[in-house]
Amino acid sequence: xxxxxxxxxxxxxxxxxxxxxxxxxxxxxxxxxxxxxxxxxxxxxxxxxxxxxxxxxxxxxxxxxxxxxxxxxxxxxxxxxxxxxxxxxxxxxxxxxxxxxxxxxxxxxxxxxxxxxxxxxxxxxxxxxxxxxxxxxxxxxxxxxxxxxxxxxxxxxxxxxxxxxxxxxxxxxxxxxxxxxxxxxxxxxxxxxxxxxxxxxxxxxxxxxxxxxxxxx
Numbered sequence: 596x597x598x599x600x601x602x603x604x605x606x607x608x609x610x611x612x613x614x615x616x617x618x619x620x621x622x623x624x625x626x627x628x629x630x631x632x633x634x635x636x637x638x639x640x641x642x643x644x645x646x647x648x649x650x651x652x653x654x655x656x657x658x659x660x661x662x663x664x665x666x667x668x669x670x671x672x673x674x675x676x677x678x679x680x681x682x683x684x685x686x687x688x689x690x691x692x693x694x695x696x697x698x699x700x701x702x703x704x705x706x707x708x709x710x711x712x713x714x715x716x717x718x719x720x721x722x723x724x725x726x727x728x729x730x731x732x733x734x735x736x737x738x739x740x741x742x743x744x745x746x747x748x749x750x751x752x753x754x755x756x757x758x759x760x761x762x763x764x765x766x767x768x769x770x771x772x773x774x775x776x777x778x779x780x781x782x783x784x785x786x787x788x789x790x791x792x793x794x795x796x797x798x799x800x801x802x803x804x805x806x807x808x809x810x811x812x
Contacts, residue, residue: 601757604744608762611736612645612769617678618727619773620800624685625719626777627793634774636716640723641770645733646763652737653745653755677729678801686798723770737762 613619618641625634727733740762745754783789 600744600754601761604740604758604761605765607740607743608758608765609769611732611740612762612766613772615800616732617681617730617801618723618733618770620797621681621722621726622770622773623777624794624797626774626779627781628777630781631771631775631778633715634719634777635771636719637723637726638767638770638774640720640725641727642723642763642767644724644727645737645766646759648728648733649737649740649759649762650755652734653741653751653758677725681726682798682801685794685801688794 622634622638622641625637740758741755744758745751780793
């Protein structure tokens, strides 16, 4: 396979993954609230979910959407409802409240251990996967990428596997970058007033994402 092909895949995946969106907003919230390491379950869940989205996009999803157009109309509404819930949770989180969710204000509680650590990992993993899986931006980017890079001939299966792997890796790097950004401003969020302002800013970004998603549909 020509180097130009996989390099184009990398650049395409990076453009879609690094730009602001609901997953990246949640990663920043997780990094600010819990630190970079404890944001990793959300980052991993979102990345694995996006790899699955790309695989589904290349496995006949477009045909299914043509056959069942109601799915294309309901998907943005389901994503908007979930993002509204996340925006409300972030906006109303009290400053300094310890929480297992990667939302809300700065929490300085001791790292969880044993069963608590497993629950925290599972919760972050599921929240990242749900946020990505219900993100129409992820589906649109995946469908566009498949249309660009995955041919219909015998080479299609190999191209799809490569595009899935690249998309997953680039997504992990991009979302990790946003989590690191959130961790970087943790000291600034030591004041409750700054925490409330930061949470409300993140909630507003999610609301803008919802508006753009529904207006675009």
